[in-house]
Amino acid sequence: MNKLFKKFDVAVIGGGPAGILAAGQAAEQGAKVVLLEKNSALGKKLLLAGNGRCNITQIDHDARGFVEKIGKNGKFLFSAFSVFGPKEVVEFFEEKNLPTKVEKNGRVFPVSDDAIDVLSTLTKYLKDNGVEIITNAQVFGFEFAENKISGVKLKDQIILADKFILCTGGKAYPATGSTGDGYVWAEELGHTIVTPIPALAPVKIKEDWVGDLQGLSLEAANISLWQNEKKQASFQGEMLFTHFGLSGPMIIDASKTINLLLQTGSVTIELELFPEFTVSELDKKLVLAFEENNRKDIKNYFRELLSRKMLDLILKLTEIDPDKKLNFLTKKERYKIVALLKSLKFTVSEVMGFEQAMITSGGVALKEIDPKTMHSKIIENLYFAGEILDLDGPTGGYNLQICWSTGYVAGESAGRN
Numbered sequence: 001m002n003k004l005f006k007k008f009d010v011a012v013i014g015g016g017p018a019g020i021l022a023a024g025q026a027a028e029q030g031a032k033v034v035l036l037e038k039n040s041a042l043g044k045k046l047l048l049a050g051n052g053r054c055n056i057t058q059i060d061h062d063a064r065g066f067v068e069k070i071g072k073n074g075k076f077l078f079s080a081f082s083v084f085g086p087k088e089v090v091e092f093f094e095e096k097n098l099p100t101k102v103e104k105n106g107r108v109f110p111v112s113d114d115a116i117d118v119l120s121t122l123t124k125y126l127k128d129n130g131v132e133i134i135t136n137a138q139v140f141g142f143e144f145a146e147n148k149i150s151g152v153k154l155k156d157q158i159i160l161a162d163k164f165i166l167c168t169g170g171k172a173y174p175a176t177g178s179t180g181d182g183y184v185w186a187e188e189l190g191h192t193i194v195t196p197i198p199a200l201a202p203v204k205i206k207e208d209w210v211g212d213l214q215g216l217s218l219e220a221a222n223i224s225l226w227q228n229e230k231k232q233a234s235f236q237g238e239m240l241f242t243h244f245g246l247s248g249p250m251i252i253d254a255s256k257t258i259n260l261l262l263q264t265g266s267v268t269i270e271l272e273l274f275p276e277f278t279v280s281e282l283d284k285k286l287v288l289a290f291e292e293n294n295r296k297d298i299k300n301y302f303r304e305l306l307s308r309k310m311l312d313l314i315l316k317l318t319e320i321d322p323d324k325k326l327n328f329l330t331k332k333e334r335y336k337i338v339a340l341l342k343s344l345k346f347t348v349s350e351v352m353g354f355e356q357a358m359i360t361s362g363g364v365a366l367k368e369i370d371p372k373t374m375h376s377k378i379i380e381n382l383y384f385a386g387e388i389l390d391l392d393g394p395t396g397g398y399n400l401q402i403c404w405s406t407g408y409v410a411g412e413s414a415g416r417n
């Protein structure tokens with residue numbers, strides 16, 4: 001190998017949102033910084049964020065509310081949030097001439113609705129601060145001696161630096177470059193890796209008939225997750241039916257819990273179409289309604305209450321003739337309808353894997369990282385930021401905020417003298 005050496009104060013590995021913030025912040029402290037990215041351009045995944053609109057952050061909560069949404073590991077973020085939280089992120093972009101807007105549930109987007117503008121703003125920020133950006137720079141590993149890293153190995157050169165910030169992301173959407181390389185190196189360097197699993201992913205369903213509902217979207221659905229005849233969790237929100245199963249924001253948020261439950265047995269998702277009524281209330285309502293509309297056939301009556309696809313499915317599953325008049329409907333048939341309206345059950349086949357998942361749950365164990373600086377407690381001159389850490393949140397701008405906060409703090413501490 002033809003070894004060429006280049007020396008920096010800080011080398012940042014991975015040019016996603018966390019790496020970009022870390023590199024920019026380190027440079028703002030006066031450090032000579034290099035950002036190494038294996039793709040031909042920075043921020044490939046960032047450009048996909050929010051369906052290309054980029055949900056930059058989430059401002060619906062105070063710090064406590066935000067960390068609660070992250071779950072048991074959320075409290076690790078308190079310190080980084082106090083330095084660079086959602087408010088500071090909005091200010092950061094606004095100061096750099098990227099106006100933002102707030103949409104439903106505190107989701108913040110650029111006014112232009114274009115992730116390219118977010119990436120351009122960040123790239124300019126790096127250039128303005130003199131960060132050397134090297135693309136097509138796949139890192140293969142580290143040079144390491146006496147508990148310190150001295151360099152990163154590229155194909156034909158070694159980058160020497162005093163400090164290193166690892167921001168290679170997780171394993172989700174590997175086509176964007178996030179192939180989990182950082183986990184392997186972190187483990188080799190002595191860090192514990194909490195097993196990475198796909199999170200925020202669509203869910204495959206066993207029942208073939210789910211495909212009949214393909215394209216149907218429910219804006220405010222209620223689902224419960226069941227295992228061993230016990231209700232394990234409930235979720236509310238928007239869901240979408242696909243040819244293979246279930247998707248949409250609520251399902252994607254529930255997928256982490258589903259995946260965890262699948263480790264101990266099979267999981268059933270129960271959809272409740274009329275959550276405002278109990279079974280007996282709904283039955284009574286239908287008795288009255290059927291009496292008032294007794295000349296109507298069942299398909300015409302329910303068309304006002306259910307979407308066409310859902311109605312067709314319910315009639316198919318109950319095996320009731322769609323043309324049957326309401327006054328000919330038996331009690332047993334009515335019960336069958338009520339039972340399905342209150343509890344339409346889907347058996348989970350699997351949560352889609354890393355190829356389809358938006359996020360990786362798991363990663364570098366937080367107990368080995370200083371939450372104030374993102375400094376490794378194991379390796380003297382190593383820092384971490386972003387999705388590589390054992391932190392993940394629901395949809396809504398939480399995950400990018402984790403990257404901005406941890407990236408900022410890691411860069412600021414590594415860049416200081």
Ligand SMILES: Cc1cc2nc3c(=O)[nH]c(=O)nc-3n(C[C@H](O)[C@H](O)[C@H](O)COP(=O)(O)OP(=O)(O)OC[C@H]3O[C@@H](n4cnc5c(N)ncnc54)[C@H](O)[C@@H]3O)c2cc1C
Nearest residue numbers: 014016017018038049050055139169177386387397399400
């Ligand atoms: C489809 C999709 C939509 C999303 N939408 C949103 C959203 O709207 N809001 C939100 O908050 N979150 C969203 N997320 C999640 C968010 O994009 C991620 O949390 C975020 O990108 C993680 O940033 P990161 O910098 O830690 O890692 P990444 O963005 O994964 O960046 C890591 C970088 O490291 C590089 N790299 C990896 N290995 C090497 C190596 N060996 N050598 C050199 N470079 C390497 C990769 O090429 C990559 O560019 C979305 C995710 C997906 C997949």
